Amino acid sequence: MDDDQIREFSEKMSERIASLFSEKMSERIASLEDKNDKLLETARRAEGEKRYVETELGRLQKEIRRLKQELVRLKSPPLIIGNIRDILADGRVVVKSSTGPDFIVNAADYITKENLVVGARVALNKQTLAVMGVLPPSLDPIVTGAEIIEKPPVTFDDVGGLEGQMRELREAVEDPLLKPDLYRKVGIEPPKGVLLVGPPGTGKTLLAKAVANRTQATFIRFVGSELVQKYIGEGARLVRELFQLAREKSPSIVFIDELDSVGAKRLEIATSGDREVQRTLMQLLAELDGFNPLGEVKIIGATNRPDILDEALLRPGRFDRIIEIPIPGHEARMTIFKIHTRKMSAAPDVDYGVLAARCEGTTGADIHAMCTEAGMFAIREEREVVTMGDFGRAVDKVLGESPMRSTDASGAMYA
Secondary structure (H helix, E strand, C coil), rough: CCHHHHHHHHHHHHHHHHHHHHHHHHHHHHHHHHHHHHHHHHHHHHHHHHHHHHHHHHHHHHHHHHHHHHHHHHCCCCCCEEEEEECCCCCCCEEEEECCEEEEECEEECCCHHHCCEEEEEEEECCCEEEEEEEEEEEEHHHHCCCCEEECCHHHHHHHCCHHHHHHHHHHHHHHHHHHHHHHHCCCCCCCEEEEEECCCCCCCHHHHHHHHHHHCEEEEEHHHHHHHCCCCCCCCCCHHHHHHHHHCCCEEEEEHEEEEEEEECCCCCCCCHHHHHHHHHHHHHHHHHCCCCCCEEEEEEECCHHEEEEEHHHHCCCCEEEEECCCCCCHHHHHHHCCCCCCCCCCCHHHHHHHCCCCCHHHHHHHHHHHHHHHHHHHCCCCCCCCHHHHHHHHHHHHCCCCCCCCCCCCCCC
16 A cells, blocks of 8 residues: 555544544533533432421421420429418518418519519419419409400490480489599589399390490490309309409499399398398499499499399499389380381381381380391392381281280389
């Protein structure tokens, strides 16, 4: 082979070798880049898992600390409940524990001195009986579970036919709360308690809620029978806690319904149950005597049996204003019909005068039931308007369900 052929052969071999090398290198580079991408993805995933594990570790450490604190709290010795009987000049206090005797003990430094008052409930260390904390006053669940309405939605516009009674109630309850200076200038004291007397369903509770709405007062409703308890002293304690709750939520109106169940006349011959009712009555009398007539707590009682009430309740200085709530007359019944049909889709031909004339001897609660029944008759026939015929059938139905309705409202006994 001559030199040209050798040179040509050498160039071809060089090109082939370069081509093969380039292909191998490209494949190698591509393989390395792919591995690098996979390693980067693995590194990112490992970094994410690391952050998750660190976060989870921090959360578990907080949970461990919380559980340790909870375990320490649960293992801490119980505290004894006691009452402060006296406070000595050197800062120590005399406490009466639930174990019986009185002790002179120290109080913890972190307790505010103003909270250490005679009669306060305190928590005592089990071993040293030192005062560890001041507890809130204890209230019976029956008292705290009473009907407490911050502002009743009932107004005097919702009460019909009792203008004179509303005026007397406002003079005795509303004006002392809103205008106490006027009574001081005149030089008289308003009634401490107001007693509403009348048959069931005539609006006694409604009046009490309406005056609470006007005065922005808390309305506390209690039924007298709830104050009668089985064990000695329980009823009296409930009365004390009821009036304590009223003071805490003042201005407030305490409405005691069915007062005759706890305020019946005391008899010389009585069973043990009657004597417990009498103890509750005496505690109620004591609470009424301890009230400021111009204070921010007003008492309203209601009963339909005023003839059996104890004379001590009715004497001046307690329930010394008695307001009779009678069976509504014809004009009052018309007004009550208009009040209860204000939000109803009543037909224009509804004549309230005719309806009122047919309902002689009925109460406001009866008329409310008639309006509801009239609406039910319209719904039964899938109508959106209540007609005079619906009201007529409703009157017949309600009056037919109570055939023994009495029309005599002049007597003292309404049961």
